Amino acid sequence: MRIFIKSLLSYLIALTIVTWILAPLFLSLLSAFIRIEYYYRSFTIIPLSLQAYTLDNVKLLLTLGAHSALVRSLQVGVLVVMLCVILGVPAGYALGRFVFRGRDSIKLFVLSFRLIPVALIAVPIAKVLLTIGLYDSIVGLALVHTALALPFVILITANVFASIPRDLEEVGFVFGMSRLQVFLRITAPLALPGITASALFAFLISWNEVFAASVLTLTERTLPAFVITAFGGGTRGVAPDPFKFASILFLVLPAILIMAYIRKYLVVMWGTTR
Amino acid sequence: MVSVTLERVTKSYGDVVAVKDVSIKVERGELLVILGPSGCGKTTTLRIIAGLERPDSGRVFFDEVDVTEVPANKRGVAMVFQSYAIWPHMIVYDNIALPLRLKGLRDDEIKRRVREVAEMLKIEHLLSRYPHQLSGGERQRVAVARAIAFNPKVLLMDEPLSNLDALLRLHARAEIKKLQRKLNMTTIYVTHDQIEAMVLADRIAVMNRGVIQQIGSPDEVYNKPANIFVAEFIGTPPMNLFKAKVEDNALIAGDLKIQIPQHLSKALGNLWGKTVAVGIRPEHVHLGEKPIEPDLVQLKGVVELVENLGSEEIIHVRIGDILLKAKHSGKLSTKEGLVKININIRNLHIFDLEEGTRIT
Numbered sequence: 001m002r003i004f005i006k007s008l009l010s011y012l013i014a015l016t017i018v019t020w021i022l023a024p025l026f027l028s029l030l031s032a033f034i035r036i037e038y039y040y041r042s043f044t045i046i047p048l049s050l051q052a053y054t055l056d057n058v059k060l061l062l063t064l065g066a067h068s069a070l071v072r073s074l075q076v077g078v079l080v081v082m083l084c085v086i087l088g089v090p091a092g093y094a095l096g097r098f099v100f101r102g103r104d105s106i107k108l109f110v111l112s113f114r115l116i117p118v119a120l121i122a123v124p125i126a127k128v129l130l131t132i133g134l135y136d137s138i139v140g141l142a143l144v145h146t147a148l149a150l151p152f153v154i155l156i157t158a159n160v161f162a163s164i165p166r167d168l169e170e171v172g173f174v175f176g177m178s179r180l181q182v183f184l185r186i187t188a189p190l191a192l193p194g195i196t197a198s199a200l201f202a203f204l205i206s207w208n209e210v211f212a213a214s215v216l217t218l219t220e221r222t223l224p225a226f227v228i229t230a231f232g233g234g235t236r237g238v239a240p241d242p243f244k245f246a247s248i249l250f251l252v253l254p255a256i257l258i259m260a261y262i263r264k265y266l267v268v269m270w271g272t273t274r
Numbered sequence: 275m276v277s278v279t280l281e282r283v284t285k286s287y288g289d290v291v292a293v294k295d296v297s298i299k300v301e302r303g304e305l306l307v308i309l310g311p312s313g314c315g316k317t318t319t320l321r322i323i324a325g326l327e328r329p330d331s332g333r334v335f336f337d338e339v340d341v342t343e344v345p346a347n348k349r350g351v352a353m354v355f356q357s358y359a360i361w362p363h364m365i366v367y368d369n370i371a372l373p374l375r376l377k378g379l380r381d382d383e384i385k386r387r388v389r390e391v392a393e394m395l396k397i398e399h400l401l402s403r404y405p406h407q408l409s410g411g412e413r414q415r416v417a418v419a420r421a422i423a424f425n426p427k428v429l430l431m432d433e434p435l436s437n438l439d440a441l442l443r444l445h446a447r448a449e450i451k452k453l454q455r456k457l458n459m460t461t462i463y464v465t466h467d468q469i470e471a472m473v474l475a476d477r478i479a480v481m482n483r484g485v486i487q488q489i490g491s492p493d494e495v496y497n498k499p500a501n502i503f504v505a506e507f508i509g510t511p512p513m514n515l516f517k518a519k520v521e522d523n524a525l526i527a528g529d530l531k532i533q534i535p536q537h538l539s540k541a542l543g544n545l546w547g548k549t550v551a552v553g554i555r556p557e558h559v560h561l562g563e564k565p566i567e568p569d570l571v572q573l574k575g576v577v578e579l580v581e582n583l584g585s586e587e588i589i590h591v592r593i594g595d596i597l598l599k600a601k602h603s604g605k606l607s608t609k610e611g612l613v614k615i616n617i618n619i620r621n622l623h624i625f626d627l628e629e630g631t632r633i634t
Contacts, residue, residue: 167359173346174324174353175373175424185372189363 025252031245032057039242057246061230066250069226072138073207076222079142080206081199084153087146088202089195092157093187107158110151118148122215129216136218144212149202156201160194161187197262204258208251223250275460276336276427277302278323283332285318292318293329294484300428303458309471310481311507316464319481320430323462325349336427352426356433358417360405367401370420377424391423394453411442418450422457429454429461435470447473468508472496480504502630505553505623511588513553516596517627520545525552525624529594532571535619541634542624550633553623559600560616561589573615580609591615 030046031039038044038052047053095107125144126135134140164187172182213225221229227247231239278300285293293315300306308316321327323334325346334342341349352373360369367388374384392398395415405413414434421429434450435443451474454461465471471478472492480487480495480503488500499505505513518527520542525532532552534542542550564570575591575598586603591613598615606613624633 165357165359167355167357168361170326170346171353171355171359172361174326174349174351175420176347176350176376178347181376186361 028245028248029252031242032249033246034242036240036242039240057242058249060243061246061250064230066223066226066247069221069223070250072220073223075138076142076145076213077203077206079138080145080149081203083142083146084149084202085195085199088150088153088198089157091154092159092198093161095154095158096161107155110154113147114151118209118211122212125212126216135216136220138220141213141216141220141222142206144216145206145209146202148209148212149205152205153198153202156198157191157195160191160198163194164190200258200262204255207255223247227251275302275458276339277304278428278460278462279333279335280319280323281333281335283319283322283329283334285315285322285327285329291484293322296332296481296484296486298479298486298489300460300462302460305454305461305463305474305476306479307463307465307471307475307477308479308481309465309468309507312466314481315484316466316481317432318484320353320432320462320464323428324351324353324430350427351430352421352424352428353430354414354417354421354432354434356436358413358434358437360413360416360420362405365402365404366397366408366416369405369416370401370423373420373424387423387425391419394422395419395449410438411446414438414446418453422453422459427460429459431461431463433465434463436465436467443470450474469510472508480507482507498632499553499623500632502551502553502625505625509555511556511599511601513555513623514559514598515551515553515625517549518552519547519549521547525550527552527594527596530573530596532617532619532622535569538619538624538634545633549627551625551627551630553625554598554617554621556588556599556601558618558621559591559598561591561600561602561606561613562616563614564616569619571617571619573617574612575615577606577610577613580606589613 027045033053033055034047035052035054035056038047041047091110095103129135129137129140129144134143168186168190169182172186173179177185208224209222210224210228213222214228217225227244227250231244231247278298280296280298283293283296284291296315296319298306298319308319310316318327322329325341325344325348329342332342333340336349360366361372364372370388370391371384374387379387388401389398392401395418397412397415397419400408400412400416405416408416414437417434421431431450435446438446447470450463454474463474475492477489477491478495479489482503488495488504490498490500495504496508499508499513502515506515516527516530518525518530518532520526520534523534523539525534564572566572573593575593577589578592578597579590581588581590586601587606589600589602589606591598591600593615600615625631626633
């Protein structure tokens with residue numbers, strides 16, 4: 001009986017948390033498809049007739065240029081992932097595998113870059129990008145997003161490499177492998193899931209980032225920046241709500257899909273299992 | 275297969291000397307066990323032989339060839355780790371086959387060898403499984419199979435049984451012994467378990483604080499321990515040790531007095547008036563009535579505790595300040611009170627108290 005009440009209680013708590021998160025999300029996504037006249041009717045939250053639903057909101061967003069913003073977001077994201085993996089994985093390997101003087105200080109130092117608010121340095125960065133001719137460009141924005149995501153990639157992959165037992169590498173060395181073979185045949189395959197997860201995490205950081213994207217681009221807007229200027233700040237929030245919800249749909253869906261994939265690695269990444 | 279020689283090998287980490295001036299020669303086909311408590315440098319010694327650590331000074335030879343500077347992947351040794359170190363992302367077959375592929379063997383040869391060792395270790399049915407699907411004992415056998423299939427110059431084993439439960443360990447111990455006899459492979463085996471060492475070894479090297487204390491056959495190490503450390507470390511329950519003064523041609527420790535026999539008086543002659551450590555193994559302390567014979571000393575003690583182990587008993591008896599443990603097979607008639615203690619003087623071990631070294 002006691003056990004029953006205990007499990008009932010934990011289910012209730014879980015249900016509350018899930019509702020807390022999912023109910024607004026569900027309403028937002030649903031509202032993306034509601035006709036404006038139905039949306040603003042009094043005493044209706046979820047209209048029940050089928051005629052209330054339409055794809056027009058999404059279509060309008062596309063005619064305004066959401067699809068090219070989406071493509072740009074993807075391009076920036078892919079660039080960020082590539083840069084983060086190229087720069088972050090070797091750094092993570094060094095931090096995770098070797099014991100050297102000042103290792104912990106370097107870890108802290110890497111993370112400390114995130115202590116500076118982007119808003120504070122956005123203008124200086126814009127100035128630098130203007131000088132080197134990368135302002136309002138995909139590459140310029142990707143560089144800034146890489147700076148934001150790289151600390152996480154380094155720390156996550158450091159944890160991933162540290163969690164691979166040394167014995168597995170040493171035994172390979174004893175059985176005749178060169179250092180490169182040990183890395184390619186043992187370390188890399190074992191680290192790959194974790195590296196993938198950290199790369200997707202970097203992609204998400206870039207995908208969701210709105211401030212730098214708004215400040216550092218004018219025409220080459222990524223999706224979040226596009227949405228903000230089209231329906232948020234740019235028109236002082238006068239756009240009808242269903243349009244805003246339609247843009248939320250664009251923003252949130254990829255993030256949810258990626259999160260669903262990397263969920264199982266997140267635990268390992270942050271080292272909570274050991 | 276080669277012989278292995280360590281010549282005055284020293285290795286330290288910062289201020290800590292892990293291995294100090296160690297010299298060992300392991301003959302071809304011999305099984306040498308390095309025995310010692312944790313942190314005594316035995317694993318470091320093994321890793322130096324494997325090439326995973328570089329000694330600060332000293333040389334390592336395989337036969338007559340100096341391999342001190344040869345990296346691990348060029349030495350042709352195999353190692354069974356305490357953690358087994360089976361690659362988790364490969365099936366058992368690939369775990370055993372990968373080192374052979376790196377050697378450049380032909381596919382059919384690899385297949386033949388994997389089958390052969392799998393049969394030897396009774397893991398044929400596990401070849402297509404992933405390590406996480408195996409039990410601890412099965413993983414241990416896979417690790418041994420991988421090492422044997424490699425046909426190494428030297429087989430190194432680092433506490434391969436310490437992660438198994440007690441019953442399985444007994445079984446695996448016997449299996450390893452049989453396998454090594456059959457393959458006649460030069461083997462160096464590291465353990466902290468003295469019984470494992472006694473059972474497996476052709477010779478035992480006892481180590482403590484980075485220094486080899488004694489190298490010898492199990493019988494030598496057991497019957498003639500070179501110093502107090504070896505005497506205490508080997509044997510269950512451990513050897514009884516007490517301080518005694520050499521006086522009036524006798525060893526005196528409180529109420530206990532043992533006349534020094536003819537054959538010992540010479541060795542103890544120059545220790546008159548000094549204190550020595552006297553040792554006697556529990557199985558050499560006989561309780562109850564015994565016919566008088568030469569060299570037999572009879573004493574009286576009080577039974578303090580009887581530990582019943584089923585087939586035998588460990589009996590704690592007190593003689594004044596000295597507590598002796600006696601191993602008694604069968605049941606003792608008196609469970610308390612006075613008891614007769616018989617000690618054969620030939621079974622006494624006498625050590626220098628300061629140096630710890632054996633006198634006789």
